[in-house]
Amino acid sequence: MGLEEKLPAGILLTSVEKLVNWSRKSSFWPATFGLACCAIEMMAAGASRFDLGRWGMEVFRASPRQADLMIVAGRVSQKMAPVLRQIYDQMPDPKWVLSMGVCASSGGMFNNYAIVQGVDHVVPVDMYLPGCPPRPEMLIDAILKLREKIMAAPLGANGRKMLAAREERYGKPVSPPGSVPSSYAVDKAKRAEWLKAVAEGREEQLRIENWMRRQDHLAEVEK
Amino acid sequence: MTVPIPTTPTGASSGAPAEHPPSSPAGRGMFGVAGSGDTSGFGGLERRRPTALDTPRPYGEGFDEVVDALEAAYPAFDEAIERVVVDRGELTLHIRPEHIVEVCQALRDDEALRYELCSSVSGVDYLGQPDGRRLHAVYELTSMTYRRRVRLEVAVAADEPHIPSVTRVYPTADWQEREAYDMFGIVFDGHPNLTRILMPDDWEGFPQRKDYPLGGVPVEYKGVEIPPPDQRRSYQ
Amino acid sequence: MTSYAESRETTEGKVFTVTGGDWDEVIAGHDPVSEERIVVNLGPQHPSTHGVLRLILELEGESVTETRVVVGYLHTGIEKNLEYRNWTQGTTFVTRMDYLAPMFNEAAYCLGVEKLLGIGVPERATTIRVIMMELNRIASHLVWLATTGLELGALSMMLYGFREREMILDIFELASGLRMNHAYIRPGGLAQDLPDAAVAKTREFLELMPGKLKEYENLLSGQPIWMKRTKGVAVLDVTGCLALGVTGPVLRSAGLGWDLRKTMPYCGYETYEFDVPVRESADVWGRYEVRLDEMRESLKIVEQALDRLAPGPVMVEDRKIAWPAQLALGVDGLGNSLEHVAKIMGQSMEALIHHFKLVTEGFRVPPGQVYVGIEAPRGELGAHVVSDGGTRPYRVHYRDPSFVNLQALPAISEGGLLADVIAGGASLDPVMGGCDR
Numbered sequence A: 001m002g003l004e005e006k007l008p009a010g011i012l013l014t015s016v017e018k019l020v021n022w023s024r025k026s027s028f029w030p031a032t033f034g035l036a037c038c039a040i041e042m043m044a045a046g047a048s049r050f051d052l053g054r055w056g057m058e059v060f061r062a063s064p065r066q067a068d069l070m071i072v073a074g075r076v077s078q079k080m081a082p083v084l085r086q087i088y089d090q091m092p093d094p095k096w097v098l099s100m101g102v103c104a105s106s107g108g109m110f111n112n113y114a115i116v117q118g119v120d121h122v123v124p125v126d127m128y129l130p131g132c133p134p135r136p137e138m139l140i141d142a143i144l145k146l147r148e149k150i151m152a153a154p155l156g157a158n159g160r161k162m163l164a165a166r167e168e169r170y171g172k173p174v175s176p177p178g179s180v181p182s183s184y185a186v187d188k189a190k191r192a193e194w195l196k197a198v199a200e201g202r203e204e205q206l207r208i209e210n211w212m213r214r215q216d217h218l219a220e221v222e223k
Numbered sequence B: 001m002t003v004p005i006p007t008t009p010t011g012a013s014s015g016a017p018a019e020h021p022p023s024s025p026a027g028r029g030m031f032g033v034a035g036s037g038d039t040s041g042f043g044g045l046e047r048r049r050p051t052a053l054d055t056p057r058p059y060g061e062g063f064d065e066v067v068d069a070l071e072a073a074y075p076a077f078d079e080a081i082e083r084v085v086v087d088r089g090e091l092t093l094h095i096r097p098e099h100i101v102e103v104c105q106a107l108r109d110d111e112a113l114r115y116e117l118c119s120s121v122s123g124v125d126y127l128g129q130p131d132g133r134r135l136h137a138v139y140e141l142t143s144m145t146y147r148r149r150v151r152l153e154v155a156v157a158a159d160e161p162h163i164p165s166v167t168r169v170y171p172t173a174d175w176q177e178r179e180a181y182d183m184f185g186i187v188f189d190g191h192p193n194l195t196r197i198l199m200p201d202d203w204e205g206f207p208q209r210k211d212y213p214l215g216g217v218p219v220e221y222k223g224v225e226i227p228p229p230d231q232r233r234s235y236q
Numbered sequence C: 001m002t003s004y005a006e007s008r009e010t011t012e013g014k015v016f017t018v019t020g021g022d023w024d025e026v027i028a029g030h031d032p033v034s035e036e037r038i039v040v041n042l043g044p045q046h047p048s049t050h051g052v053l054r055l056i057l058e059l060e061g062e063s064v065t066e067t068r069v070v071v072g073y074l075h076t077g078i079e080k081n082l083e084y085r086n087w088t089q090g091t092t093f094v095t096r097m098d099y100l101a102p103m104f105n106e107a108a109y110c111l112g113v114e115k116l117l118g119i120g121v122p123e124r125a126t127t128i129r130v131i132m133m134e135l136n137r138i139a140s141h142l143v144w145l146a147t148t149g150l151e152l153g154a155l156s157m158m159l160y161g162f163r164e165r166e167m168i169l170d171i172f173e174l175a176s177g178l179r180m181n182h183a184y185i186r187p188g189g190l191a192q193d194l195p196d197a198a199v200a201k202t203r204e205f206l207e208l209m210p211g212k213l214k215e216y217e218n219l220l221s222g223q224p225i226w227m228k229r230t231k232g233v234a235v236l237d238v239t240g241c242l243a244l245g246v247t248g249p250v251l252r253s254a255g256l257g258w259d260l261r262k263t264m265p266y267c268g269y270e271t272y273e274f275d276v277p278v279r280e281s282a283d284v285w286g287r288y289e290v291r292l293d294e295m296r297e298s299l300k301i302v303e304q305a306l307d308r309l310a311p312g313p314v315m316v317e318d319r320k321i322a323w324p325a326q327l328a329l330g331v332d333g334l335g336n337s338l339e340h341v342a343k344i345m346g347q348s349m350e351a352l353i354h355h356f357k358l359v360t361e362g363f364r365v366p367p368g369q370v371y372v373g374i375e376a377p378r379g380e381l382g383a384h385v386v387s388d389g390g391t392r393p394y395r396v397h398y399r400d401p402s403f404v405n406l407q408a409l410p411a412i413s414e415g416g417l418l419a420d421v422i423a424g425g426a427s428l429d430p431v432m433g434g435c436d437r
Helices: A016-026 A036-045 A081-090 A102-106 A135-150 A156-170 A188-200 A203-214 A216-222 B064-075 B098-109 B172-186 C023-028 C078-082 C090-094 C102-117 C123-151 C154-174 C195-220 C224-230 C238-244 C249-253 C285-309 C338-347 C349-358 C399-412 C418-427 C432-436
Strands: A069-073 A096-099 A127-128 B081-088 B090-095 B118-125 B134-144 B146-157 B162-164 B187-189 B219-221 B224-226 C004-011 C013-018 C038-042 C054-060 C063-070 C327-331 C333-336 C367-377 C377-386 C395-399
Touching: A016 C063, A016 C154, A036 A069, A036 A096, A036 A135, A036 C154, A069 A081, A069 A135, A096 A102, A096 A135, A127 A135, A135 C123, A188 A203, A216 C195, B064 B090, B064 B098, B064 C349, B081 C285, B090 B098, B098 B146, B098 B162, B118 B172, B118 C377, B118 C395, B134 B172, B134 B187, B134 B219, B134 C367, B134 C377, B146 B162, B146 C367, B172 B187, B172 C399, B224 C349, C054 C418, C063 C399, C063 C418, C078 C090, C078 C395, C090 C102, C090 C395, C102 C123, C102 C367, C102 C377, C123 C154, C123 C195, C123 C224, C123 C285, C123 C418, C154 C195, C195 C285, C224 C285, C224 C418, C249 C285, C249 C377, C333 C338, C338 C349, C377 C399, C399 C418, C399 C432
Parallel strands: A069 A096, A096 A127, B090 B146, B162 B187
Antiparallel strands: B081 B090, B118 B134, B134 B146, B219 B224, C004 C013, C038 C054, C054 C063, C327 C333, C367 C377, C377 C395
């Protein structure tokens, strides 16, 4: 069952910040802002193979007033930009924006008069997801990283002061929250491996080596 | 020690379409950079000059009967048709702007022609034309009865870009003409609702004209700044 | 004069005491239902998953008196971008117009470029193009079924449609490396050959799909709610279709069997045996049946094409046009195959020159203009390609079926109910990427 079954003596001690952040990240409702090709991959992520329902996100809220995550999926044209801003303004706090695809993150391959070169010109973005279009697994990875970021976010002005004090005492984390890929974040051993690699500055190499190890035909070539 | 002076490399240019009007000779053969020391030696393909001339009769491939039928159906044929071009298996009739609606009507209604479907209305900007009529509207008509196509091309100058609208004959041209207006500034007289369709309503300028810039921004990637596509050095 | 309410003056103004029972007389002279008009903005962001389409509806109660369609919210300027890229690079741009049928966009563009070049494409390349296009047609119709089902309330249809589409995307991924927006069909042939795993997977898919189509029919066709919401709804007869230039399943649902694969064939379609489904009802139900049958016909075509796949080149012979590199999986990912690199660096100087020239400059296309029309899932997709003799397109204009078909939306929705606007709009199958380009 859930967390509540594992509590000794039925008492849980936590901070308000952790509780609030946990509830915010677990009940994360996306708003439909599918524009172009990325929208189709977003729908595929919500469909049965790459089920977003595993995290309770399969129902895309049609009304921005009921949503807390806006996934900007697709190219934002000059005509659409004011609409984007209006939808963002209609969302109640707390809200997050995930710009999905290169067109939303930076204008993508369309470096021209008609496309806004990155939605961060219009709305503040919390997570950028490159890809043209990003695979549904990449979208899920971005959502999981964003959830980690939310879990680690300070709550209020006091929370920010406490975070600053904590960082002064223990130093900044090697890898800021929300930057460990979800495939490494799930396993304690893999997470430790990743953090070690980040400290040495060779996390990409680690990724490539692990990928090579998984490719049977290349492992044979190596031999 | 001499310091190299920055100059524009010969042969390579930024390649914006406005620099290369259609009549510029781009070199012989498949590869060729004019004005440079290209010594690849390949000159096998003789590039054809753009056709500014009529195709002489007989046209072949059944186009003779189409033109004859149009001549029979439309009495003002000689003043309406400027040029007839048959190229790559396609027939193009260059028509004077004033007559386009009547020609379309004749093409649609006459029994031997029956071009029921107006497939496409497109705009092209031929910048650098000697007679100044740079904005072309290209109508592609399809005959479902005879299973063939014909192309009508109308040319107007940029300072007086008026073409009568064919929505009376082909209602499907409604949005397509709006797009040609939005992108090129061709004004279709008699159109029921000639407003911008793709750009925001208060946009200024006609984006797909050749002298309208592409409008990109320089992009920084891994420490290097790359200029937008219309200002990059390119090999043409 | 009857007094409907007693009134008295108070310190705060006149106060009426209404006793009721006389409301019929009060409101008899004014009928709120027929006299009140509401303007509703079905704005560019709405749950109907057709992308960013804006509808401004004037409603009288539940029925629509006027529909105005506003497009342009996804205008990307692809056509202008093409003028600044090589002919080969144009494929990657063009593929993103109608993002549910990327193979068709690429095919129309490449057929146009090849017509201008005056070259023919190898037999195997044409056959694979046909396979890819027909698989894409099935995928596009599946998305149509899924989203239309979603909008009309059949939510499980969404999951089923996307589940089958995943199988097709697997095949595309094996062939081109991408699930969507593959720049696979290039001028001169294909980017790379079809691997055997893709052929095997396609055969698997062909065996599985007819059963699934039967499942969809069982789910929807006999269902009374589906029938009530689609039969007799959003009717557009043949005259209306032809006047508005509507082609594709909408025209075929109105009774006219106009399919460019049969009437003006390209890519060898005249050699395949398939039927063109036609219905007479001209409503949403007819379009639904036409699309279901089209999926069956596409399966037939894919099977015939797979049977005639013979080993051979997939790129044109002429080394001045053929895209030089062959992709292969290397140590660090997908890249140039080692044999190709060895050839250009060690063996053939000409191959090196060709590779260099084609990648930096591109090939030149003799000047002229062509129009190529193909039968995309939504209708006639036309590419008007103009060349001035250089290495870049001079002008490429796409006649996109979604753009032209959307003009029919006012015609099919005015006079109907609000719910029928959704059903009618869904049955036209607009994809805003193609509409706005």
